Amino acid sequence: MKALNLFPLTIAQDIIVIDEHERTILINEIEKMQSTNKKTNKSIYAWTGDTKGYEFIFSNNIFKNLSKQISTSIIKYLELFEINTDLLDIFYQRSWATYTNNEENINFHTHSQSNISFAYYLLKPNNSGGIIFRSNELQNEIAKNIFTSSKIDKSLINKPNAYNSDKSVFDLEQDGIIIFPSKTPHATMPNKSGKPRISISGDVTIMLKDSKGFEHLMPNFKKWKKF
Ligand SMILES: [Fe+2]
Numbered sequence: 130m131k132a133l134n135l136f137p138l139t140i141a142q143d144i145i146v147i148d149e150h151e152r153t154i155l156i157n158e159i160e161k162m163q164s165t166n167k168k169t170n171k172s173i174y175a176w177t178g179d180t181k182g183y184e185f186i187f188s189n190n191i192f193k194n195l196s197k198q199i200s201t202s203i204i205k206y207l208e209l210f211e212i213n214t215d216l217l218d219i220f221y222q223r224s225w226a227t228y229t230n231n232e233e234n235i236n237f238h239t240h241s242q243s244n245i246s247f248a249y250y251l252l253k254p255n256n257s258g259g260i261i262f263r264s265n266e267l268q269n270e271i272a273k274n275i276f277t278s279s280k281i282d283k284s285l286i287n288k289p290n291a292y293n294s295d296k297s298v299f300d301l302e303q304d305g306i307i308i309f310p311s312k313t314p315h316a317t318m319p320n321k322s323g324k325p326r327i328s329i330s331g332d333v334t335i336m337l338k339d340s341k342g343f344e345h346l347m348p349n350f351k352k353w354k355k356f
Pocket residue numbers: 238239240315330
């Protein structure tokens with residue numbers, strides 16, 4: 130039998146190349162942010178710069194090369210969907226670092242205020258934890274909750290595969306980037322490496338250069354009228 134898989138969720142993986150000197154400069158900058166505005170209590174959750182006052186790091190010139198390379202990957206991602214990027218203005222709406230110490234993780238969340246999100250692994254020791262994606266709307270769920278992990282424990286489902294899973298983990302290597310629709314629920318696995326993991330995350334907003342004749346995509350902010 131042949132399976133015809135329709136209406137997928139497309140998550141893209143790419144590699145960003147930076148030299149070790151640049152990596153050291155960026156890591157030092159992020160460690161400075163993290164030590165200036167530390168977590169208030171000892172929690173199991175990672176330090177995330179977006180809620181600590183460091184949500185626009187790409188405004189700092191030292192991230193210029195990195196952000197330029199990430200832009201290229203994001204344009205390639207849009208082109209997977211045959212979107213004509215010539216018609217768009219594309220913005221980094223927010224950009225921040227995450228700093229995950231040993232045993233820490235990030236809970237499931239979405240970035241519902243933007244279109245596309247990404248995570249680039251600036252510092253990624255082995256076993257420092259991958260990213261998990263979850264779907265709340267499983268197209269193949271022929272009976273409610275049939276594809277939860279407990280059904281595997283009870284041997285109703287023989288083994289998880291791409292057609293019957295509500296979660297999927299990607300454990301990228303250092304310098305890998307993962308790009309996904311911002312509305313996709315995601316979390317991170319606990320860091321088990323004994324060393325810190327640093328990622329750079331960001332939210333991207335797309336808008337039409339010229340919205341004439343279009344109904345759905347965001348019109349250009351230059352035409353917006355402030356109260
Ligand atoms: Fe996130």
